[in-house]
């Protein structure tokens with residue numbers, strides 16, 4: 001057994017553990033445990049500094065998860081974009097490929113609680129269906145291995161899936177969405193890196209939410225991936241009590257860059273049943289973005305996105321930089337709230353510039369053969 005597998009075996013993962021180690025009321029612990037899995041491995045557990053801290057909030061269950069909040073279990077309508085159980089195909093040219101239900105830690109805010117940890121919903125037996133679906137859809141040029149956490153698979157299984165995908169000529173890039181560099185960096189081994197680099201172009205997006213997660217172990221894992229030629233990005237989730245603060249977020253983004261991880265997305269927390277206590281006002285996110293842009297390296301700035309309820313995909317949000325227009329002048333402000341006017345280029349009325357509004361306007365029908373002499377109108 002590899003070290004990471006041994007560490008997983010030593011996880012806190014039962015209601016009994018909650019009672020004995022964290023003083024939970026047995027009845028509450030039982031209800032929480034039956035609602036959504038618990039798994040905190042000794043490495044991640046060691047990052048907790050005090051009860052209720054940003055690490056604790058992400059991994060230790062909370063009575064609020066039982067609230068009758070009436071919120072949806074599948075807020076992003078992933079199931080309705082699922083042509084086979086292992087595939088979510090929402091965008092034209094890329095798919096999520098759910099390869100395992102298992103995670104190295106069960107995040108209390110997970111948006112896929114309805115499936116994650118449940119091997120009847122995400123299962124090896126659906127993997128071949130997923131590969132067949134991708135092979136039959138030449139428009140799919142980007143495959144994102146997700147789950148669960150695809151690095152919960154053994155190197156052997158993972159290689160079978162990745163080599164299966166690489167055998168499909170139209171699959172250009174393969175991405176892995178994995179929380180391992182953050183929650184169990186010991187999973188990133190030289191053997192894993194040697195395997196992955198055979199199948200380039202491979203990209204990884206990982207999931208750090210707080211600067212305390214940027215440990216020497218995590219740094220080593222990210223550097224090993226980068227040394228294997230894998231660009232590593234980060235998808236953070238904005239959460240109340242965890243990172244809803246511009247200084248914390250700035251520190252996280254800088255630390256990630258120093259670990260060779262490029263911030264990619266900052267997600268507004270999804271409207272998920274049992275996770276409403278993590279949500280923050282959108283203004284908090286906009287305020288954070290405002291305090292990042294200009295104040296630190298542009299490389300440290302993620303896109304702040306809302307995953308549209310009902311499955312509309314990710315929608316980016318920006319603080320207001322365009323204050324208005326004065327005729328031809330655009331009024332802008334910079335990161336220090338200084339005002340600038342920018343003289344826009346006059347639009348030539350004869351050559352309409354395609355703008356977003358115009359794109360949605362009905363296009364006038366153009367006669368197909370207007371060059372034919374008998375149809376030319378003078």
Ligand SMILES: *Cc1c(COP(=O)(O)O)cnc(C)c1O
Nearest residue numbers: 088089090091094095096144314
């Ligand atoms: C997030 C997501 C992707 C990937 O989106 P990118 O913007 O390309 O990173 C693909 N499919 C689904 C269903 C997603 O939710």
Ligand code: SF4
Nearest residue numbers: 103106107110148179
């Ligand atoms: S690692 Fe991802 S899929 Fe697994 S519990 Fe956390 S958020 Fe959910």
